[in-house]
Amino acid sequence: MRRVDAVIMAGLAFTLGFVLGMVIQLPVITLPLNEKHFENTDPKFGVRSGSEGSARKQLSPDNPLRLLKPSTHGVVYPQNNGTNSYLLGQGDYGGSQHASSGTSPARESVIRNRESAERPAVVDGVLWSEATEKKCPGGFTEEDQKSWKSKIDKTKVVKLETGCGRMQNRMATFKDAVRACVRYRVNTDQLQGEIFSYYLSKLLGIDNVPPSSLHLVNTMDDRWRTVTGEIANSKWADDKVVIFTQFVEGLKPSYIPVEFRDEDRKLHPRQDLIHSKGPEDLCDLVQWSDLIVFDYLTANLDRVVNNMFNRQWNPNMMNTPAHNLERTSGGRLIFLDNESGLFHGYRLLDKYASYHRTLLDALCVFRNSTARAIERLHHSGSVGEELNKMFSQNEALFNQIPRLPQKNAKILQQRISDVYDQIQKCKKQYA
Structure with a gap:
């Protein structure tokens, strides 16, 4: 009888020891395994940092999961890919190879096919x-060119200063504060290159070249009289053809x-x-x-x-x-x-x-x-x-x-x- 009692007591002690050991080894942070827990549009995870009273933190684009402090037991969190759905594979947390992407293989295939169908062809x-x-x-339109030609034909130049490249090019400011790059060249072929390249862009329908037009320097014209001193300092010849190109800010x-x-x-x-x-x-x-x-x-x-x-x-x-x-x-x-x-x-x-x-x-x-x-x-x-x-x-x-x-x-x-x-x-x- 004593031998039977001893065996029973030993069995009870072993069982209690095993249960106690399992409780001690439980991780501080546990993740639910059921996908239903993750389908809420406002998902939350319970987070503890060693104490029972830690506040629960809400996940959002401004508070991604990866910013939360990791568990002292090294629990690996799934990555937040900018969505509100965190789908883990069935089985142990972190055990699925798709856990880091937040999508099961089947769901991943459905999403990929749907995106392919919805995405317009490049x-x-x-x-x-x-x-x-x-x-x-x-880009620049036909109306932009007409408006530009009208401006340089009618608006007074009130300022002429260095800028718009090397040599004798100048930055011109009109009375209404709009600015232009003025290309002055001794060699005619450089003026030809600029203006004919512009018209070729129009012939091709390429709208990335700013509106440009020919203009005549004339110090006797009222549109130039305010800047006659700057014209002399620039060593521009009177009655010389220049190209006005719209200056694009910023x-x-x-x-x-x-x-x-x-x-x-x-x-x-x-x-x-x-x-x-x-x-x-x-x-x-x-x-x-x-x-x-x-x-x-x-x-x-x-x-x-x-x-x-x-x-x-x-x-x-x-x-x-x-x-x-x-x-x-x-x-x-x-x-x-x-x-x-x-x-x-x-x-x-x-x-x-x-x-x-x-x-x-x-x-x-x-x-x-x-x-x-x-x-x-x-x-x-x-x-x-x-x-x-x-x-x-x-x-x-x-x-x-x-x-x-x-x-x-x-x-x-x-x-x-x-x-x-x-x-x-x-x-x-x-x-």
Whole structure:
């Protein structure tokens, strides 16, 4: 009998010891395992930091779960991915491989398929989709150009000061406080390059170039009389043609997208990069596709080619702001200083053509309207005639500087065909 009692007492002692041991080893923080606990739109977790009376903390975007103090027992919290749903896999907390993403495999698949169906296409073949373009800020309009021409024809210049680049360029301030960059050049071809590049952008429907127009310096004109002293100090000749370009306030530097920085540069429609970009980055790429086409046609060597060429002395050159390219606070790129286009750039094609070609070869996504304009001009073969006609119809002083020469028109027409061929090549590759 004593032996039986001893066995019973030993069994009771072992059982009590085991239960007591399990209680002591329980973690300070416990997480519920039932998904119903997490479906509340205002989820909360009970948190203790060693004492029973700790306050419960509410989770929100301003108070993410990862900011809560971890348990002294090392309990791993699920990550807050910016949603109000915290779904853990079935079984022990932290035991599911999907716990950190907050989504079960089945739910993750449903969400992924739903997002894919709801997300507008970024590209349509080799063209930026309409949905993508609609999210981008608008550029300069035909009305902006008309308004600008009216202003410089009628409004008095009250201040002329250094600015807007090197040499004899000046910043002009009108009576209504609006400002303009005034381009003064001794060499006519630099004025031609600036003004004809502007009208080419209009012919292509590229709206990133600020409104520009020819004007005549005339110290006897009432619009100039207030600044005759500044004109003399600038060593401007009277009755000299200048270009007034609208000054855009609040511009910031613009950087070259990563797609075009390295030797393996490429922007093609099947890249995962395109589909992982946010709206602002996508709009940059939409505008950069126009910039590469525009600079290829004009052979502008004073923008991205400037960065590429100088990389041989400065390896970080492609990580610095693009030359003569700025952006507005709303994300619109502004193509500045195009005076090397169509004239000076064409004379230096032997030296710089490879840089332009490298950028064009890297591009396989185009803006729809730009691609249509290229196709039309390629088939018509009349870009020179159209450009000269647009210039003479819009500029009262068109006879003050030479028209686009036939030689330059032929080079431009060939470069339009180059862009057209690149578009066709991309279509065949990504049909």
